[in-house]
Amino acid sequence: MWTPTLPASFAEAFTIVSTGGIEVRAYQLHDAPENAPALIWAHANGFNAGCYRPLLARLSAHFQVFAYDARGHGASDKPMDNLEHDFAMVRFAEDLSNLTVQVRQRIGADGSGRPLHFASHSLGGLAAVLLEAELGQAPFDSLTLFEPPIYPPAGHPERDAALAHAPNFIRWAARRKGHFPDRQALRDEVEKIITYQRFVPDMMTAYLEAAVESDGQDNEGGLTLRCPGTIESAIYANCPDSGIFEQSASVITRARIFATDQDVLPELHSWAPGTMASIAENMANGEARIMPGCLHLMAQEDPDACANAIIEFALAQKPEQS
Numbered sequence: 001m002w003t004p005t006l007p008a009s010f011a012e013a014f015t016i017v018s019t020g021g022i023e024v025r026a027y028q029l030h031d032a033p034e035n036a037p038a039l040i041w042a043h044a045n046g047f048n049a050g051c052y053r054p055l056l057a058r059l060s061a062h063f064q065v066f067a068y069d070a071r072g073h074g075a076s077d078k079p080m081d082n083l084e085h086d087f088a089m090v091r092f093a094e095d096l097s098n099l100t101v102q103v104r105q106r107i108g109a110d111g112s113g114r115p116l117h118f119a120s121h122s123l124g125g126l127a128a129v130l131l132e133a134e135l136g137q138a139p140f141d142s143l144t145l146f147e148p149p150i151y152p153p154a155g156h157p158e159r160d161a162a163l164a165h166a167p168n169f170i171r172w173a174a175r176r177k178g179h180f181p182d183r184q185a186l187r188d189e190v191e192k193i194i195t196y197q198r199f200v201p202d203m204m205t206a207y208l209e210a211a212v213e214s215d216g217q218d219n220e221g222g223l224t225l226r227c228p229g230t231i232e233s234a235i236y237a238n239c240p241d242s243g244i245f246e247q248s249a250s251v252i253t254r255a256r257i258f259a260t261d262q263d264v265l266p267e268l269h270s271w272a273p274g275t276m277a278s279i280a281e282n283m284a285n286g287e288a289r290i291m292p293g294c295l296h297l298m299a300q301e302d303p304d305a306c307a308n309a310i311i312e313f314a315l316a317q318k319p320e321q322s
Helices: 049-059 089-107 123-133 159-175 183-190 201-210 229-238 244-250 272-282 303-314
Strands: 011-017 023-029 038-042 064-068 116-121 143-146 212-214 223-225 255-259 286-290
Touching: 011 089, 023 049, 023 089, 038 049, 038 089, 038 123, 049 064, 049 201, 049 303, 064 089, 089 116, 089 123, 116 123, 116 303, 123 143, 123 244, 143 303, 159 229, 183 201, 244 272, 255 272, 255 303, 272 286
Parallel strands: 038 064, 038 116, 116 143, 143 255, 255 286
Antiparallel strands: 011 023, 023 064, 212 223
């Protein structure tokens, strides 16, 4: 039996079956405006849909919102036998493809032309890029991507910095603590991390509620991370040489990509802003922006600004075709 990361009072949970029979849990938020456009939200590595509940609530005032727990995360299946295969970047695109079919059925695939948008934080953005570039599917009217971990190619000025940075996350995730006696212990642990210290209160509360689940084998009520560190580490390891930067040239959906504000920590060089700008230039209809005052976990640092960015871009009038 699985426990949703978003409560039934907030969203209806459903299941999609993807590559290798992996079951991915998805959610349809309640209380969307009548005839609103639809939007799929995809989360970052190590998180899950429930970790973004306050952000999703903000979006639900403008969209019929769908979210999901990526494979290996939240309430979705967590295969451990072949991490390189089961958590290759294209697997996430295959999952998104299967989800999009169900979303279309739920909003009515009757030719009414209701728009379907996509927005994501970090890892989730890779799925949408590969869905279009590798699987040849372009189901979305817009893509709003908050700093997807698309590594720059050989010869790019940020390549060396990116590769020097990658092992830090791979090692950190592999050895991160996976079990906690209570949520205060989890909070004490994550607040040692500078980026987590920047969470606004409601996003920290959402994280503490959704990132862990009760350990059924612990009679004292312990909590276990809903994304094992082994899986989180494997995903980080699969990113640097995935070749997605080159494939991004095949993306024609209009896209806006947000990057870290380097001025927040000027003493620490971030390879992301320069890389995100290059990715946007590589796309046919891409543009890059900085999320002011934010580091990589920008959705947790400023959910209002991120929600407004999604709303502004997705609902913007499309340029007239010449």
